[in-house]
Amino acid sequence: MKVGAEGLVMETNSREFDRAFEILEIREQVIADNDAVAAQLREELKRRGIFLVNLMASPGAGKTSLLVRTIKALGNRYRIGVMEADVDSDVDARIVSEAGARVIQLHTGGSCHMDADMTRRGLNGLGLEDLELIFLENIGNLVCPAEFDVGAGARVMILSVPEGDDKPLKYPLMFSVSDCLLINKMDVSPAFDFDLARCRERVTDLNPQAAFYPLSAKTGEGFEAWIDWLTGQLEVFRSQREENRFSRAEEDALFAGRIFSSEADGETACQGGCR
Secondary structure (H helix, E strand, O other), X not given: OXXXXXXXXXXXXXXXXXXXXXXXXXXXXXXXXXXXXXXXXHHHHHHHOOEEEEEEEOOOOOHHHHHHHHHHHHOOOOOEEEEEEEOOOOHHHHHHHXXXXXXXXXXXXXXXXXXXXXXXXXXXXXXXXXXXXXXXXXXXXXXXXXXXXXXXXXXXXXXXXXXXXXXXXXXXXHHHHOOXXXXXXXXXXXXXXXXXXXXXXXXXXHOOOOXXXXXXXXXXXXXXXXXXXXXXXXXXXXXHHHHOOOOHHHHHHHHOOOOOOHHHHOOOOEEEEEO
């Protein structure tokens, strides 16, 4: 035992050290278990020909507004579903449903992120019949969602201009794992000290492969580039699936009693699917 700089008593015996080490092991196992479920989920979605997008951002960055404009742009080309994840309320689900997508509201019970098992149960509640493209609007958070793979085919992050161009420095993991970064609210950039070139440089340092598109979900400025990127990802996904295509009977046999079985899951944490 010793007294720290602030006068706090700190235990330094081996028992306390072992306890800290055990906590680290538990955390690593949680991530490993989640990654295993995510890999299985990703493979199942691939067999079904469904492309899942994990949409991540801070609260107020414009996830729902971007989703609505995206659904309207692609609704005539793809059958779209949306999982709206929130701690509470169904405000966003109602807005997205009016845009014409199949929607389910997921309440996480206070959890600050979605994980692979929660996503699996959400998909089961949403219903996958005839869907080709599904968005998961993750909990508004730049920390936890970056750590948990949900089995998506693409991770898309939104950074809004008012948040500042220094966010890649503060939340490097989120920018490192994202496949595409959308800089939203460019229509208000004259009112903020946001350096787009500096932001792009910081993102590139962390993740050289990430796509980078400044846009405005409100005005539609720059939106075409985002839609082109997304449809490009979908077409690549489709072509890869065609190379290993199963017959419908084979797909049904693969899915029987497996990951989307509601009998195995029991009651899900989903709140009322709607269209």
